[in-house]
Amino acid sequence: MLDYLHYLPDEPWPVLANAGDVLMLASSDLDNHFAGNWTVASFNDLVTGVNDYYITRPLILYPNPADDIIYLKAPAYPEFFVDIYSITGKLLDRKQLDASGFTSIDLTAYSNSILIVKVGDIVEKVILSGH
Secondary structure, eight states: OOOOOOOOOOOOOOOOTTTTTEEEETTTOOTSSSSGEEEEEEEHHEEEEEEEEHHHHHHHEESSSSSSSEEEEEESSTTOEEEEEEEEEEEEEEOOOOOTSSSEEOOGGGEEEEEEEETTTEEEEEEEEOO
């Protein structure tokens, strides 16, 4: 799929004033088609902030794509249940996170598919490749 837009020169796009400045979407919830939703950020700040992003994410799921076992870390959801659904919405498996918000799930029975993982109000998809 190709996303093509014609941006008008009179849109109020942020100005990149310094070497190393980059455009960054102000929030992942905003539409990237509108200039007002972008802000200027320092490339160095973005690169050094990558680890902070992973530390503060409510759900870390890896590896994805996966072959067989996935690992979930959701520190904000200790002892919550993890529900695994097929792409059609059928509940396939349910497992409880431990007291630290961690678990591993064996998905070898569901190879070559896309699964939906739900923890609390967080939903992620997992792509499973063949063995």
